[in-house]
Amino acid sequence: xxxxKNLHASIGDKEILxxxxxxxxxGEVHAVMGPNGSGKSTLAQVLAGHPGYEVTGGExxxxxxxLLELDPEVRAQEGIFLAFQYxxxxxxxxxxxxxxxxxxxxRKAKGMTELDPLEFLDLMEEKIxxxxxxxxxxxxxxxxxxxxxxxxxxxxLQMAVLEPRLAILDETDSGLDIDALKVVANGVNALRRPDNxxxxxxxxxxxxxxxxxxxxxxxxxxxxVKSGGKELALELEEKGYDWxxxxxx
Amino acid sequence: xSEAVLDAPESSVEAYRFTFEDSARTSNEPAWMKEIRRSAxxxxxxxxxPTMKNEDWHxxxxxxxxEKVFGSAKPGGEISESVIDRIxxxxxAIKIVFVNGRLSSEMNQGxxxxxxxxxxxxxxxxxxxxxxxRHFGQLAAAExxxxxxxxxxxxxxxxxxxxxxxxxxxxxxxxxFISDSGAEASSIHxxxxxxxxxxxxxxxxxxxxxxxxxxxxxxxxxxxxVAESAQLxxxxxxxxxxxxxxxxxxxxxxxxxxxxxSFSFATGGKLARTNIYTTLAGExxxxxxxxxxxxxxxxxxxxxxxxxxxxxxxxxxELYKGILDGNSHGVFNGKVYVHPEAQKTDGKQSNNNLLLxxxxxxxxxxxxxxxxxxxxxxxxxxVGRIDELALFYMRSRGVGPAQAKRLLTYAFAADVLExxxxxxxxxxxxxxxxxxxxx
Numbered sequence: 250x251x252x253x254k255n256l257h258a259s260i261g262d263k264e265i266l267x268x269x270x271x272x273x274x275x276g277e278v279h280a281v282m283g284p285n286g287s288g289k290s291t292l293a294q295v296l297a298g299h300p301g302y303e304v305t306g307g308e309x310x311x312x313x314x315x316l317l318e319l320d321p322e323v324r325a326q327e328g329i330f331l332a333f334q335y336x337x338x339x340x341x342x343x344x345x346x347x348x349x350x351x352x353x354x355x356r357k358a359k360g361m362t363e364l365d366p367l368e369f370l371d372l373m374e375e376k377i378x379x380x381x382x383x384x385x386x387x388x389x390x391x392x393x394x395x396x397x398x399x400x401x402x403x404x405x406l407q408m409a410v411l412e413p414r415l416a417i418l419d420e421t422d423s424g425l426d427i428d429a430l431k432v433v434a435n436g437v438n439a440l441r442r443p444d445n446x447x448x449x450x451x452x453x454x455x456x457x458x459x460x461x462x463x464x465x466x467x468x469x470x471x472x473x474v475k476s477g478g479k480e481l482a483l484e485l486e487e488k489g490y491d492w493x494x495x496x497x498x
Numbered sequence: 499x500s501e502a503v504l505d506a507p508e509s510s511v512e513a514y515r516f517t518f519e520d521s522a523r524t525s526n527e528p529a530w531m532k533e534i535r536r537s538a539x540x541x542x543x544x545x546x547x548p549t550m551k552n553e554d555w556h557x558x559x560x561x562x563x564x565e566k567v568f569g570s571a572k573p574g575g576e577i578s579e580s581v582i583d584r585i586x587x588x589x590x591a592i593k594i595v596f597v598n599g600r601l602s603s604e605m606n607q608g609x610x611x612x613x614x615x616x617x618x619x620x621x622x623x624x625x626x627x628x629x630x631x632r633h634f635g636q637l638a639a640a641e642x643x644x645x646x647x648x649x650x651x652x653x654x655x656x657x658x659x660x661x662x663x664x665x666x667x668x669x670x671x672x673x674x675f676i677s678d679s680g681a682e683a684s685s686i687h688x689x690x691x692x693x694x695x696x697x698x699x700x701x702x703x704x705x706x707x708x709x710x711x712x713x714x715x716x717x718x719x720x721x722x723x724v725a726e727s728a729q730l731x732x733x734x735x736x737x738x739x740x741x742x743x744x745x746x747x748x749x750x751x752x753x754x755x756x757x758x759x760s761f762s763f764a765t766g767g768k769l770a771r772t773n774i775y776t777t778l779a780g781e782x783x784x785x786x787x788x789x790x791x792x793x794x795x796x797x798x799x800x801x802x803x804x805x806x807x808x809x810x811x812x813x814x815x816e817l818y819k820g821i822l823d824g825n826s827h828g829v830f831n832g833k834v835y836v837h838p839e840a841q842k843t844d845g846k847q848s849n850n851n852l853l854l855x856x857x858x859x860x861x862x863x864x865x866x867x868x869x870x871x872x873x874x875x876x877x878x879x880x881v882g883r884i885d886e887l888a889l890f891y892m893r894s895r896g897v898g899p900a901q902a903k904r905l906l907t908y909a910f911a912a913d914v915l916e917x918x919x920x921x922x923x924x925x926x927x928x929x930x931x932x933x934x935x936x937x
Contacts, residue, residue, distance in 0.1 A: 322896050337885075339891070342905055342912075346905075350895075350897055354898065
């Protein structure tokens with residue numbers, strides 16, 4: 250589904266990704282871990298098409314297409330979803346309007362008919378249960394005045410509505426208490442299907458107790474320095490990152 | 499039309515003098531009114547049109563108005579019901595229609611609810627009205643403001659509204675100032691007086707629109723008296739023709755425990771200036787001044803507001819937003835002046851602007867002048883562009899950049915529109931803004 254080869258990316262003059270190689274197949278969950286500043290979030294943002302990063306080398310193929318040539322909205326229409334580490338507040342646009350616009354844009358791109366507000370409301374009623382969110386939040390401005398936990402739930406709700414083929418969760422667990430973490434993880438697990446894949450970017454092993462990965466990768470200084478199965482996460486939790494060659498700060 | 503053979507005027511000021519002399523000669527107005535007008539004409543000539551050296555006009559060059567000789571408007575044609583309904587945005591209202599500066603149909607006093615009197619200025623002047631004699635020009639001083647002086651000298655008509663004490667008027671009063679093709683190349687001077695008596699409550703809307711006129715000059719003044727414990731919502735909707743000029747002044751005086759809510763919506767005109775001035779003269783009176791201006795092309799839209807805190811314990815809240823596209827120019831100049839006696843003033847003022855193009859420009863000058871020592875006042879201004887992060891966020895959800903920009907622009911405006919207390923107006927303006935930025 251996704252093949253990253255020797256990916257380099259910079260912000261300004263600073264090179265952050267220095268040759269990432271990663272392959273993700275349908276049905277898999279990959280965890281990307283690493284110390285602060287290792288480039289985890291940059292990788293997530295580059296895959297979503299953040300215009301602030303410049304890709305300086307390498308290639309990314311997504312379902313046979315050159316992903317790097319696609320605009321962010323086209324990537325979303327093709328099934329890529331990034332759950333933001335810091336979800337953006339949009340005062341004045343209601344959550345319901347925002348999600349319906351996104352949903353309908355993606356349907357339009359697929360040549361499907363758009364849902365009217367009432368039909369969309371029915372769909373939302375189903376999805377909102379998944380993240381245990383107060384339906385009243387649909388009428389509030391996007392993320393505006395939401396608590397940290399509410400923002401993260403709102404990201405997972407969007408994911409549930411848009412049903413991506415490749416979901417990238419960027420530190421979705423940071424700042425969550427254990428109950429919120431379980432809600433978020435349950436949401437993600439409920440959306441797993443054999444034909445979609447998930448990349449979980451996290452600093453902590455904790456989330457991986459609930460979203461169990463097939464592969465764990467350690468990112469350091471812009472490169473993947475170690476890969477393994479789910480037991481690698483436990484080892485990292487116990488020993489930190491310093492024992493891995495190339496991961497020392 | 500005058501049959502006298504006059505030389506062509508050498509300047510627009512002289513042309514206004516000719517117009518004034520013309521109407522003075524045939525006027526049946528009472529002596530006191532003639533005197534007010536003659537004195538105001540003198541003020542106008544002495545003041546002349548303001549230049550950019552005048553602090554109040556620092557960012558707005560009224561040259562295009564000053565250099566042009568505008569004639570008198572022809573009588574207006576009939577305005578169809580459907581046009582009036584459209585201007586009324588579906589809101590049931592007491593509608594008073596003026597076309598090219600004159601009342602378009604007879605007033606029907608009998609149709610008004612109890613406790614409400616509306617007469618037109620032209621008739622009221624003739625009726626030797628005590629009310630008018632006492633209050634006309636009391637708030638809007640001709641001595642210091644050229645456009646007000648010109649209006650005082652030449653005002654043809656307008657509405658005089660009295661909301662009697664202890665009366666709540668549920669239906670809004672909608673004053674429509676319409677310019678049709680007969681307004682071409684002419685200046686229109688309308689003057690309104692609103693008296694909200696003790697413990698009354700009412701909503702007044704002023705709309706300035708064109709249904710055919712394009713190149714004309716509207717110069718409007720409204721004087722508003724808000725008595726003890728009265729509540730008045732006052733909405734000004736300026737959607738003049740794209741080549742029109744508009745100068746509008748609202749001058750308010752508030753007594754104790756009164757509340758005045760104002761919203762100025764301005765999208766029209768080639769060069770437009772709105773002044774909203776209020777004086778919190780009585781203790782615990784409250785002023786809420788909000789507004790939204792949107793311009794594009796080569797439009798120039800200017801707002802000046804002044805809130806005078808004279809009495810103690812008064813809150814004032816002000817939020818103006820501007821959206822500027824093309825090569826347009828927006829101006830906001832807001833002053834909050836706290837007099838020495840106005841302790842416990844709670845003043846909050848902000849102005850936020852969104853620039854959609856490289857050619858758009860805004861000058862903003864929020865000012866606080868405080869002469870009391872126990873007050874809470876804040877003010878601030880921002881000028882920004884579309885938030886790139888928000889744009890990326892929306893794009894990452896599948897929404898294309900053009901649509902995302904429109905939504906974010908709408909959201910910027912909706913934030914101030916939601917403060918409008920009249921629901922139908924709020925919804926109508928939201929729809930107008932959404933349409934402007936999504937079609």
